[in-house]
Amino acid sequence: MIIGGAEDRTDDKEVLQKFIALAGGVAQPIIVITAASKVPEDVWAMYETAFVAIGVENVTHVSISSRAEADDDMLAHKVAQARGIFMTGGDQKRLVTFLGGTQLERAMRRAYSDNGACIAGTSAGASGMCTHMLAEGRADLAPEKGAVRLGAGLGFVSRVIIDQHFSQRHRLNRLLSAIAQSPFLLGAGIDEDTALIVQDGGIEVAGHGSVTVVDCRQSQTNIADVAAGVAPQMLDVRLHLLPSGSGISSADDAGPLADFIHYLTDRTLEHEHR
Amino acid sequence: MIIGGAEDRTDDKEVLQKFIALAGGVAQPIIVITAASKVPEDVWAMYETAFVAIGVENVTHVSISSRAEADDDMLAHKVAQARGIFMTGGDQKRLVTFLGGTQLERAMRRAYSDNGACIAGTSAGASGMCTHMLAEGRADLAPEKGAVRLGAGLGFVSRVIIDQHFSQRHRLNRLLSAIAQSPFLLGAGIDEDTALIVQDGGIEVAGHGSVTVVDCRQSQTNIADVAAGVAPQMLDVRLHLLPSGSGISSADDAGPLADFIHYLTDRTLEHEHR
Structure with missing residues (x-):
């Protein structure tokens, strides 16, 4: 799911609703990766509010600001189990520098191939795909x-x-x-x-x-x-x-x-x- | 000569210079039609300054704000003799309402077909063509x-x-x-x-x-x-x-x-x- 940025997060949330539907619904595990952003906590707060409003029960913030953090076994295991993985906006160079070739990236591919997870990216997250x-x-x-x-x-x-x-x-x-x-x-x-x-x-x-x-x-x-x-x-x-x-x-x-x-x-x- | 508006009038004046060259040079008779504009005197002042700076010797303002003015024999005769006819910007509907089907319009065609005059329009003058x-x-x-x-x-x-x-x-x-x-x-x-x-x-x-x-x-x-x-x-x-x-x-x-x-x-x- 490739999103052009600035998807509605407060009103009809059509694009985010669609993402959750593609991930299998509000009961499925969702991951939000804010690695592209320099203000990951702010971005996460915005998406957390939006996804909770949609009724998502299990959404986890993955804040990555180094390649070492993206090469964590526990994290990779969790991400590989997700049914929806959402990469936020920010700077696509930052996103790719931290994720490219890491266990986290491979876990995203496993989630897609093994679980049929929906991989989404918005703005920088879209370009970075x-x-x-x-x-x-x-x-x-x-x-x-x-x-x-x-x-x-x-x-x-x-x-x-x-x-x-x-x-x-x-x-x-x-x-x-x-x-x-x-x-x-x-x-x-x-x-x-x-x-x-x-x-x-x-x-x-x-x-x-x-x-x-x-x-x-x-x-x-x-x-x-x-x-x-x-x-x-x-x-x-x-x-x-x-x-x-x-x-x-x-x-x-x-x-x-x-x-x-x-x-x-x-x-x-x-x-x-x- | 179909001009996209905002052609330079104060510095290199490349487009206006080209218009004068296509009209046969600075000694040839040039007409400026400001009928598209609601402030024809201001627009004329700007073009007069620009054309004089280029060295044009014979440039005439044709200010038309009614069809009757555009159906004048003397005016039509003068326009038919021109080698360059320049329609300024403003509102293309205004331009066409005043000129369409008048002696002035026919004189422009005669200037083109008989003298090889260059017919130019910028902005509204371009759309109106x-x-x-x-x-x-x-x-x-x-x-x-x-x-x-x-x-x-x-x-x-x-x-x-x-x-x-x-x-x-x-x-x-x-x-x-x-x-x-x-x-x-x-x-x-x-x-x-x-x-x-x-x-x-x-x-x-x-x-x-x-x-x-x-x-x-x-x-x-x-x-x-x-x-x-x-x-x-x-x-x-x-x-x-x-x-x-x-x-x-x-x-x-x-x-x-x-x-x-x-x-x-x-x-x-x-x-x-x-």
Whole structure:
């Protein structure tokens, strides 16, 4: 479950309610990982209030601020038993630095593969799920060569780069900057209070915004020839706009989104840091 | 010459310099039409200063605030002799209401066809050039059914809807809202301080931003089935990003932009209001 940040936590809580439903309901064990945040206690207090209001009976805060803490046997055992694991916002670089290749990361994969746990990330937690993570950078008025930096993410999602707060922060040019130089990757921009749910070979969009899929595989661009900081020409960029409520049950039926579905469903959680 | 608004008038004046060059240089007669503006004298003062600084010797203000004023023989004669005609910003509905179908409009066409005059419009002046004019409306976070209203424009540009202040005001969703229901039209979003120049069977982008061409002709959308105010699903929207300096000399060489070039060059100034 890939969430674009700023999901409602006080009113309808639609995205969080959906997360709990995907985790099997309010009686199931839920983990909240705040490693991305520099104010983990504040973030935890907010989610604790929200999940308790939803009726969740068993929610545990995992506050990690070093790799050593993420390599704890007891913690890994607990996380592997969870049915819902939620990574909060903050800084995706921080999240990946502390979790990548640790017992905690492996426990998340076990929870997913063995228990069918729902792995969710919002904002930084969403970006951090990618193999090729949009780490930082901005491109306000046009895509720019070199405007963004990629980093190695947790690898829960492969061949797709996620960006979040997408429409609210006008990030199409930032995402285009990233994939213009890696056009074999697809881009997915997730709006605030919106979730892209990957399940059972298909996808669904929930919440109050849209998911924008950006495909440059057929594009013609001069980005290889322009200087850093310059806006490249880009022809034949393809956009697919999926508002909340959109659902595609399998790659077979997905037309121009077949590869997007295929990448998300076939390879999810594949790129483990061994 | 289709300008996205806020072209520089005090420093390098690149777009205005280009306009004067296309009009044949500083000795040629230039007309500034402020009909779109409710403060025509202020707007004229700004352009007068800018054009005088460039060295223009013969620039005339045409201030029109009624159709009767635009149906004046003497004025039409003067405008038909011009080599450069510049329509300022303001409100495109105002511009079209006062000019459409008048002697002044016909004189502009004569100046173009008989003298090779450069017809320029910035901001509202750019929008107003279209046959199908984006009159008003907004769509901030996603395209929305019914978010924008089209109006009948001056018809200097056909089969292409122009939007302006494009990247600065984040208007991709607004332009998509317009063409989603009229996918036989192409969209062109012009950034501030940027000009799309149509000349000699080709196009060129000048200034400091980009031109974004939006093509929904191959798109699949459910817009016909959703309610007003709802974000439609849109698959296979094609974008073409042309930064300043881009030039395409003919439709034959334009690949995915062939029709865009063809529409602009073959039909320019065709849809006269008789």
